[in-house]
Amino acid sequence: MKALSGHDTASSDLEKFGTTDKLMLARNDSDLVQDITTDCSVVASLCAITQYASDHGGQASMLEAVMSPYDAAKGHPLVSENGKYIFRMQFNGTFRKVTIDDRLPASKSRALFVVDRQNPYLLWPALLEKAYLKLHGGYDFPGSNSGTDLWVLTGWIPEQVFIQSDETDLGLVWTRSKGAFERGHVMITLGTGRLTSEEETLLGLAGQHDYAVLKLEVDSNGVRRMLVKNPWCDGLVWRGHGLGSVSETTRSPTTGTFWIDFEDVVQYYESLYLNWDPSLFNYRQDHHLNWVLPKKATSHSLASNPQYAMVPEEDGTVWILLNRHIQDAELDIIRRKRQSVSTALKDADNAGNAKQGAAPTFQSGTTMPNDVGFITIYVFSVDGKRVQLPDRPRWIKRAPLIDSPQTLVCFEARRAVPYTIVVAQSGLPLPSYSFTLSFFSSASLVIGSALEMLAHQYEVLGEWSRATAGGSVASPDFVLNPQYALIIPKPTPLSLLLDAEADDVPVRVDLVWARGQRVASLAVRDLVVSSGEYQRGCALATVTPRTPLSSAASSPTAPHMSGSVSSGNGSGSAGFGSGVVDAGTYTVVVSTFERAQLTRYTLRVGSAVPIELRTIPAEDSGKLRTSLEPLMLTFDRTSRSGHGECLGDGDECELRAYAVLNARLNTRVSLIVQAVERRAHNVYTATAAAAAAASTIALRVSIERMTPGSSRRIGDVIATTGDGEFLDMTVAGLRTGDSTLGRASPQQGRDLTMPCFRVVMEMRKGRRLPNVGIRVDILSSDRVEAQPWVEF
Known part of the structure; x- marks a missing residue:
């Protein structure tokens, strides 16, 4: 590590590197490059920041809000007299003060790990990089993506667009991105997916690597194209059908910069990262939460997930950002994954498959491996009540299921309509996590915890074992399945949620007219309500009123209440005009589709009145x-x-x-x-x-x-x-x-x-x-x- 300013070496360093202006103010067009560290996403983000600063008012437009000391009158950072620098970064749910000294690592080939080739003494990019990496455990950086990095560095809202998805409207993406970019409302970066060595050489693109987008334009022939920069110091440039490298066509000295048609971007890149100016919104609310992940036997439903009720005071746009807080244990997982990938690639290189003319893929560090799991957000219109399954009722909007630390959902909300916002995950490896939900809106929002649709909830843990996995009603052993006597003292709406631990076991739950006795077979006339066809992992049967339970007319015994039976995919025999189950004793049967499908499960019963749930002994129990x-x-x-x-x-x-x-x-x-x-x-x-x-x-x-x-x-x-x-x-x-x-x-x-x-x-x-x-x-x-x- 080497001190470049301040302390006892301040005079010699200033004499070597020049004045404060030279150290902190770019005199020429920026040309930032990365050298050794696996932080292409960070350097791509710095390239996007400097391009934005150049296009929209200079460095002062971005750096004044994030860096100290800073000379507001001259519009650039200052060299610290004591070698201490303070940065303001958005990290783990809030803006944080990150303090660093001026001791910076240097490589054999260059003074700093991140350097501006057109302004070789420029210091602030390396200081900003150090502050960012300090939040992530140091220069042994496990990798990220530029959307996340720009969120941390600037607080601009990250949106990841999967441009190769069939669900993506590419025309809308281009129009929306180009207009916002020209108005200074968004910074744009790109990320590639996995590419073979041959593909990298042929295309001039690095796999799992982030690029900065410097310009968007439509040429005289109507071709949509992007000016893209590869932040790697000796990186590849695009060799496809576009205009090629800027250095080849316009003799620009900018390293690794090239024009590429938008159609080629769509074909060869995986993600488009859009970071939006939060000042576009009038209101912001941050809600922090700790979530102990549900046990495996309840993980297929949303019953244990964090859920919020949101009511807009006016019609308008609402963006909701879910931010997963970074933990040391998670960084360790990523580093182990990166190390295993690095070893495999080095072995391939040693076998004669080394890539030519590009940085090794294991050094790019673009995306976090899937080992860290996935997160998403669901939006429902269900009177602000809690929901149990993502498709019952159907969500109205869903964020991408993503392995990045952030995911974003955007929609047009209606005044006074209560929405339910659900945080969801898949494959998160740690037992508990902290999250922040940030709500950005054009109108004021009232946000609180979503309440249960039915006030009384009962959970039973059980297991389909060799003695109890009887299979479907087509099996002679159906009677062996776990069964429960359900005692209902007063008419009530009812929900029966069955959640299996195994991912691939189809399950079903039935409520039967059987007076709490064990059921050996089922006919349609026997069913009170059913979850219908067997569903993998999770099944739900409900008898609920059409009128929202939160309304004044929602009493289970109200004679004028209209209602309906919801029974899986529409099967089931009962038709409850009042949307309630009458008082009485019933039998609940939980079953798998095949015999001997062994797994644990959770049965969750919801009701508006206290009920009693008893296990029915096996048919030959005690005999x-x-x-x-x-x-x-x-x-x-x-x-x-x-x-x-x-x-x-x-x-x-x-x-x-x-x-x-x-x-x-x-x-x-x-x-x-x-x-x-x-x-x-x-x-x-x-x-x-x-x-x-x-x-x-x-x-x-x-x-x-x-x-x-x-x-x-x-x-x-x-x-x-x-x-x-x-x-x-x-x-x-x-x-x-x-x-x-x-x-x-x-x-x-x-x-x-x-x-x-x-x-x-x-x-x-x-x-x-x-x-x-x-x-x-x-x-x-x-x-x-x-x-x-x-x-x-």
Whole structure:
């Protein structure tokens, strides 16, 4: 490090470098270049600042507000007598005072790392660079982009335009940029994306590198073009179809400057950075926030995101800038990423792929790697209330999802309309962050925290495990899915938000008319409301009124309230004219599309009144399971060697069989009846295919009590499927309710006569079904044994 002014070397340094005017005032057109550090974005920003100063009133127009000491009368900075310089920079949510000394690093080839070739003794660019780099940990700069750098250096609002995006209106971008540039309202820089060595040599462009835009014009032939400067000291210049290097066409001594057609900019550059003069707006508000990022199981929704309500007092333009504060841990991540990229590129160079005539890509440091994650802003028109998903309801405006520290959304706001502003992220690696939301507007804004649409919110953490990941309703194991009893004491709007931890698992949530009992299957008539088709990561089902809940008429019990049911993609059976769910006990089912999709989840229930949410125990919870040998449906048309009286393809038939149970009195039992498929090694599995094959069979299964010695073929029915009716076999199977294996009636005195019990299966309308059978599982409170099936 070398002191260039002040301290005990002030006299010799001033004598060497010249007067204060020479050190701080550019006599010739500026030609700033970078030498060694990985701060092309910073030097490109300095080039944009000096060009702006040259076009719009000289250095005083920019430097007076950011640098001290400064001679306002002469319009340039002063050399500090004590070697101390103070800069005013916009950093991490506010303007900050950055103090540095005058000791500056020097390279072997030049006096300073950033130098003005037309004004070789000019000192203030290197001092400004040092102050900026001090905020980012020193000269080991991890990289940035020129839009961010100009925001820090000048406080001008950064906007990043992805010019290769199909959503970008390039004509509007040119018209808007050119007009504002000529009026002095914007500074413009450019950034390239990744380029191969061959592309860099062919095009004369450096990959992942920032450039300053010095002029915009339309020539006599109507061609739109830009005058662009590459800040690298020995950098490439454009070799494409435009006018080429300025030094080649006009013999300008300016380093690395060239004209390029706007169409070529669109094709070969990735980003257009626009930094706007904040004085264009009459009002500004800054809101600072700390955000502990949500756990993975709630990260697919917006329920835990910072949200603000904004109400404009007049119609007008509103710009909202989200600024992520820089942390040391984040800089470490970027440096590690840069080091790994640098090593890979050096290895490639050593293998004979070194680039010719350009600075290595790993030195350009243009953009922060994707390891730092992405941020964006959503704008909703939802009465200033909190939202849970970005597409329910649909946002009206969204900022680019971007890995830069800033992202900007611009829109025309209407007077007295309450908007909801949501901060969102994807892949941020650290557990918590600080942000600043800056609101720039032409009219005054009233801004506060967004309130919940429904006052009462309940969260349940759960998991689809091997025992509970039952799959969709098309799966025989649907009944295994986690289920909850929802107890609602008064009519209320309702929301059910299901958020899975895994990114790629489609999920669904259903509210079912089931009185808090476990659900084995679903039909449309059973649904109160549903999230509809399975959605990856997150699903939402709501019953909400059309009238905003914040209005005077928004009481859940107001008889005149209009309402609607919102159910995923439009599916769902209920139509609530009042937009409320009636008091009662319901069943909530959360499911994945496929069986055995394992992940954790969060279920979030919102309501206008206090509710109760209870886990429903598994179907066999606390019970013993006894499986009877499946009764195979291999009927024979001509003989009775198989089960059944006749049978074959499409013919009427009938089958009746029973299995005797050995059980103690007062044992509680219930039956599960399912179609199963015989696979290798006589393993029987309940499958949708087996259920489909057995769907032509009408079935009834009962538990009967028999009196010993009785000649009756039919006993007393204790429990039966389908209220005694014959039912078609479904994927979910058939079930009986709980019943007790007890005596027929209270006995007087001592009665030693013990009843016996049996399971009876009756089938109608069967057909030949190879390898398909009907299995009965007995769930019991005590041990039960079952004898083999017997036809009768």
